[in-house]
Amino acid sequence: MDREKRVAVLAGDGIGPEVMAEALKVLQAAEAVFGFRLQCEQGDVGGCAIDRHGHALPAGTLSLCEASDAILFGSVGGPKWESLPPEQQPERAALLPLRKRFDLFCNLRPSRVFPPLAGASPLRSDIVGDGFDILCVRELTSGIYFGRPKGREGEGADERAFDTMCYRRKEIERIARKAFEIARLRKKRVTSIDKANVLTTMVFWRQVVNEVSRDYPDVQLNHMYIDNASMQLLRDPHQFDVLLCGNMFGDILSDQCAMMTGSMGLLASASLNETNFGLYEPAGGSAPDIAGKGIANPIAQILSAAMMLRHSFGHEAAARAIERAVEETIAAGVLTRDIARDPAQAVGTAQMGDAVASRVRADD
Ligand SMILES: NC(=O)C1=CN([C@@H]2O[C@H](COP(=O)(O)OP(=O)(O)OC[C@H]3O[C@@H](n4cnc5c(N)ncnc54)[C@H](O)[C@@H]3O)[C@@H](O)[C@H]2O)C=CC1
Ligand SMILES: CC(C)CC(=O)C(=O)O
Numbered sequence: 001m002d003r004e005k006r007v008a009v010l011a012g013d014g015i016g017p018e019v020m021a022e023a024l025k026v027l028q029a030a031e032a033v034f035g036f037r038l039q040c041e042q043g044d045v046g047g048c049a050i051d052r053h054g055h056a057l058p059a060g061t062l063s064l065c066e067a068s069d070a071i072l073f074g075s076v077g078g079p080k081w082e083s084l085p086p087e088q089q090p091e092r093a094a095l096l097p098l099r100k101r102f103d104l105f106c107n108l109r110p111s112r113v114f115p116p117l118a119g120a121s122p123l124r125s126d127i128v129g130d131g132f133d134i135l136c137v138r139e140l141t142s143g144i145y146f147g148r149p150k151g152r153e154g155e156g157a158d159e160r161a162f163d164t165m166c167y168r169r170k171e172i173e174r175i176a177r178k179a180f181e182i183a184r185l186r187k188k189r190v191t192s193i194d195k196a197n198v199l200t201t202m203v204f205w206r207q208v209v210n211e212v213s214r215d216y217p218d219v220q221l222n223h224m225y226i227d228n229a230s231m232q233l234l235r236d237p238h239q240f241d242v243l244l245c246g247n248m249f250g251d252i253l254s255d256q257c258a259m260m261t262g263s264m265g266l267l268a269s270a271s272l273n274e275t276n277f278g279l280y281e282p283a284g285g286s287a288p289d290i291a292g293k294g295i296a297n298p299i300a301q302i303l304s305a306a307m308m309l310r311h312s313f314g315h316e317a318a319a320r321a322i323e324r325a326v327e328e329t330i331a332a333g334v335l336t337r338d339i340a341r342d343p344a345q346a347v348g349t350a351q352m353g354d355a356v357a358s359r360v361r362a363d364d
């Protein structure tokens with residue numbers, strides 16, 4: 001890296017601060033090994049920002065992000081803020097606006113089985129086999145999460161609520177291109193997920209994906225309805241390489257893919273714009289059921305930090321060193337409760353972070 005990069009560190013709510021502390025620990029280890037410096041500055045976001053500043057995305061946090069080269073994000077939300085008006089809640093008032101503000105349309109969610117964890121998958125061992133490796137490429141700034149109008153109106157039996165699912169040609173084209181480009185670096189297979197048998201937006205989605213695919217004759221494309229895809233993932237995950245999804249279907253299928261590898265706490269993600277500015281966060285949420293107990297798995301957050309080094313800072317060696325340190329930690333049997341065979345042998349969040357940080361090293 002040619003100059004010191006600035007990172008906006010937004011830990012957020014629930015397990016966010018716990019797992020973020022471990023990711024920062026691991027980044028520091030990588031800085032020491034590879035001789036680069038990150039300028040990390042913390043900002044409030046989510047429910048904790050509502051409590052401190054009255055808004056889930058305070059102006060100071062937004063300016064910090066704008067002045068940074070990347071955003072390392074924890075997670076936001078939780079029961080404490082669920083009774084607020086929907087548009088003030090952390091997810092809708094902080095996370096979605098951040099994604100939109102920086103045009104982070106390309107969400108990459110890799111789910112790969114770590115061989116020593118094959119037994120942690122809820123799938124039968126003959127289905128997991130020697131492990132699968134699926135990359136969900138999810139459109140992140142459009143679709144039903146952002147479409148207008150949305151709202152509620154009326155009363156009594158006629159009271160109604162509505163959201164709008166809308167995709168523009170250019171929005172489908174750019175995410176489809178990303179999926180095909182990435183597939184070229186993998187097994188050259190794209191499965192586009194839709195519901196074209198019911199939704200007009202999805203008929204359009206399928207048509208545009210087919211058009212884009214003509215520029216990638218070396219990549220095999222097939223289409224699958226979301227309901228079938230959900231079933232096929234469980235039946236034979238090995239048939240998939242790159243899953244190309246709209247916003248909502250990608251949200252759902254990526255959680256499913258995460259759990260198929262053994263735990264929600266393993267799934268990292270990168271949300272990128274056209275210039276590779278990115279927001280990096282675990283795919284899971286603030287996990288209120290385990291927050292504050294020191295037992296959350298920090299791997300998704302740590303691997304998200306590795307994705308930041310790779311995609312936004314071009315530091316492939318450091319990213320790979322962190323990924324290898326995670327693999328070696330797992331192989332050594334250092335496991336948090338969500339992935340440990342014997343909960344009595346499980347380590348806590350901080351011990352897991354220490355174990356990974358201590359294994360970060362340059363290539364042999
Ligand atoms: N990007 C974000 O900030 C996201 C925020 N959320 C918010 O998080 C809150 C909780 O949402 P849920 O639906 O419960 O989903 P969740 O992903 O927070 O939790 C689902 C299950 O996965 C487990 N889990 C998640 N991360 C884990 C980790 N690192 N280690 C071990 N176990 C882990 C939890 O303990 C829970 O049993 C809600 O307010 C939701 O809106 C949900 C998804 C993403
Ligand atoms: C606010 C939600 C859309 C966050 C989420 O569930 C996700 O991005 O996976």
Ligand SMILES: [Mg+2]
Pocket residue numbers: 251252255283
């Ligand atoms: Mg989700």
